[in-house]
Structure formats: C-alpha cells, structure tokens
Amino acid sequence: MTVIEQLIRIVRERQRRGVKFAELSPHNLAVLGMRRTPVPAMSTPAQRFAPPAQPSPVAPAVDLSAAPPATPPPSAPAVFPPPPDVSSADWDALCQACLSCQCCGLCATRHSVVVEDGCRTAPLMFIGEGPGADEDAQGVPFVGRAGQLLTRMIGAMGRDRASADPAKAVYIANIVKCRPPGNRNPLPEEGKACLGYLHRQIALVKPKVIVLLGNVALKFLTGRSGIMSARGKWIEVCGIPAMPTFHPSYVIRFERDAKQFHDTKLLVWQDLQQVMDKLSEN
Numbered sequence: 001m002t003v004i005e006q007l008i009r010i011v012r013e014r015q016r017r018g019v020k021f022a023e024l025s026p027h028n029l030a031v032l033g034m035r036r037t038p039v040p041a042m043s044t045p046a047q048r049f050a051p052p053a054q055p056s057p058v059a060p061a062v063d064l065s066a067a068p069p070a071t072p073p074p075s076a077p078a079v080f081p082p083p084p085d086v087s088s089a090d091w092d093a094l095c096q097a098c099l100s101c102q103c104c105g106l107c108a109t110r111h112s113v114v115v116e117d118g119c120r121t122a123p124l125m126f127i128g129e130g131p132g133a134d135e136d137a138q139g140v141p142f143v144g145r146a147g148q149l150l151t152r153m154i155g156a157m158g159r160d161r162a163s164a165d166p167a168k169a170v171y172i173a174n175i176v177k178c179r180p181p182g183n184r185n186p187l188p189e190e191g192k193a194c195l196g197y198l199h200r201q202i203a204l205v206k207p208k209v210i211v212l213l214g215n216v217a218l219k220f221l222t223g224r225s226g227i228m229s230a231r232g233k234w235i236e237v238c239g240i241p242a243m244p245t246f247h248p249s250y251v252i253r254f255e256r257d258a259k260q261f262h263d264t265k266l267l268v269w270q271d272l273q274q275v276m277d278k279l280s281e282n
C-alpha cells in the first residue's frame, strides 16, 4: 500500500467513526497535495492524525472533500441476554418473564408480547408460529384471518376458545411471542430464545393432546421439517401426544379455489378428528 493510500484509508476510517476534522502535518499535507485550511484543535492527543511511516516521493493530488460519503460501519451483531431459566416458574413469574423479555431482536419492533389465549387447564393445546399484525396489536394469539379460521375449527370440534370447562376448553400459544417483522418466519435464534417460555407453558398446562399448526411449530418443537409428510401422524412433544397439521394461514391461501380450499380443510379436519378421538380416550 502506498503512503497516499494509507493516508486515505486512515482519513476514511476516521470519517466513518464520526471524526469530522483531522489535523495534518505539513508533511502529510504535502503528500496529499492539499492546501492547509484552519481546523479545530482535536480534543485529545489520541485523536490526532497519525503520520504515516514513509512519505511517498510522488504525491498525486487528492481532494478528500470529494470523497464519497462515509458508509456506515457494518452494524455490530446485537448481543442479547440469555433467556431466563423459567423451568420452575409459576404462571405469574412466567408471564412476567415473557412480558419483560429482551432476549432477541423481536423485542425492538413488537407492540405486544403475545403469551396465550384460552384456559390454562385445557386438555387441548394449539401451538402456532408467532403473532401477526393483528395479534401484535391486540396482544392475543390467533385473532386475525387465520385465527378466525382456527376459531371455527375449534368450534367444529365442539370446543370454545372462551370456555373454562375442560370438556370444551382449549389453550393457544405460539413458538415466538413477538411478531416477526413482515410476518416472516421466526429466525432460529428467535425461536431458541423463546422456546423455554413455551416449554414451561406446556409443563404448566399439561394438556392431554397438542396440535402443532404448521411447519414452524413442527420444526422448532421437534427438529423435523416437512408438514406435508408429518401431518396426520402422531408424534410426541415434551412427552405429550402431538398431532401436526396445516397452519390455518396455509389453508386460507386456497380460499379462492373452492376445490383446493375444501380438500385442504378436509385434511385438517381428518387430523382434528384423530385429536378428538384421542381426547375421548380414558
């Protein structure tokens, strides 16, 4: 690297760090072919422009004022605190931990921490992916369009989201409790940061059966991908029988195609019938 390149690099680096002025030695000014302009004194010696080791014998003129605007430094990866240990938390402590969670980047954009809906003693638990815009605004899972379909499915099972009667009640939660911007899938680190809360919810509710809604719930709770092949077959989540099925937002994608909509709903309904059978076993 020539001396001039070295100087330019040092100046740009300082510019990037927000340093507005650099005091140049007469020697360096000569190297850069610049006229000296009055510059404010730097506040500390450490901020002073360090002269390069070797002057170049040939000094092409460089106008640093025409330098391209400084590009912001690549933002350092955010460091988040590790998720708290909630493995023995009661409901109050668990909810408090969720509501104050700052353990992943989703805390920066959320309006609500969407913890749960339904009855904490329900024998049937639904697990979705994460809040969308409506859920983020209302603080309740599955209240948007997909939620309305889920509510109808729950009704078709003879159950009721608002009921506290174990014969009818359900409990609803998500893999992540804060909305991923633009409804993207949760990132692995976001799911990982949130999973301890969900595991504790499962342990406290102790449902008889869990329904995993879609790929994200399947992936984060079992490590398996592929809802197409997994749906309709019993697996276990935290030692509890779990039925993977399609996410309601996948189903409503077919709303404009009557046959596909009907066929996809039918598959979900077959999965939910297995769930109802399991719930009625002693």
Ligand code: URA
Residues within 6 Å of the ligand: 128, 129, 130, 131, 132, 135, 140, 141, 142, 143, 144, 146, 147, 174, 249
């Ligand atoms: N989709 C989900 O997976 N969860 C919600 O709460 C809403 C939409």
